Amino acid sequence: MSEEFLPSLFEAFARERNTTDGKIAGTGLGMPIIxxxxxMMYGTIEVExxxxxxxxxxxxxxxxIADKSYYERATEKFSDMDETRISGKHILLAEDNDLNAEIAQFILEDMGLMVDRVEDGVQCVSRIEQKPAGTYxxxxxxxxxxxMDGYRATEMIRGLSDKDKATIPIIAMTANAFEEDRKKALAKGMNGHIAKPVDAEKVEKTICSVLGSQSEQ
Known part of the structure; x- marks a missing residue:
């Protein structure tokens, strides 16, 4: 990279050369995600x-530096998560922001989940209607x-005539992080709530909890 490009390095979609000129695939989102x-970890990154x-x-x-009790708790926690076995589950991600979607997809796929993305509520409802029950x-x-916002999309999915589709677990993943937002999401028919910016441990814990409760029903 040239020194002149460095001030733009962490901007979304910034590339020193476009795909046509450089013949190098990519969206210019890797460095912004990093x-x-x-x-989020209150660190710094510098580049020369x-x-x-x-x-x-x-x-x-x-x-x-973590003490011994931390590692004992961590071992217990991951043993519990392993029992739920979310690896291989198929997730439909409804997210209009490209950078947020890239981050969420990276986190989810790192957990062993398969992810498809749609960009708004209309596409989300349409995808659930068109795909066979159990696809996601x-x-x-x-x-x-x-x-169409997430609340309305959830209401429409919950109203589908196919009960298997209508009861699919839905988790809100939103910047609306107050307690009243969580309560509203549950009132609209959602099964859980994750606040942005997303935390990988919180995402995994919430997905395990929701899918675990579904399997018990």
Whole structure:
């Protein structure tokens, strides 16, 4: 990378050369996603680069050293999660923001989940209507989307004549993070609520809880 490009490196969709000129595939979202993750962990990332010579990235994260009791709790936690076995489940992600969708998809696929994405509530309802019941195990639903928001999309899915489709688990994944927002999501027929920016551990815990409760019914 040239030194002139560095100020734009962490901007979404920024590329020093376009795909046609450079013949290199990519969306320009990789570095913004990394920067967002580091910001969430209150860290810093610095980069030095000279075209034709190479690039140097320096990431600084501060962590406390965990004591023995932490590792004992962590072992118990992951044993419980393993019993629920979410790996291989098929998720429908309804998210209009490309960067948020990339981050969510990365987190979900890292858990072993399969992910399809739609960009608004209209597409989400249409996908559920068109696909056979059981195609998806769960919907992660953004709330603020164009054309149809997540609340309305949930209401329409819950009203479908095919009861197997109408009862698919739906989890709100939204920047609306207050307790009243969680209560509203549940009142609209959702099964859970995850606040943005998403935390991988919280996402996994919520999905395990929702799918686990469904299997017990």
């Amino acid at each position: 920067k967002k993750y580091i910001d 680069s000279k075209q034709g010579e190479g690039s140097k990235f320096t990431v600084t994260l501060e962590y406390r 195990d769960l919907i992660l639903m953004d709330i603020q989307m164009p054309n």
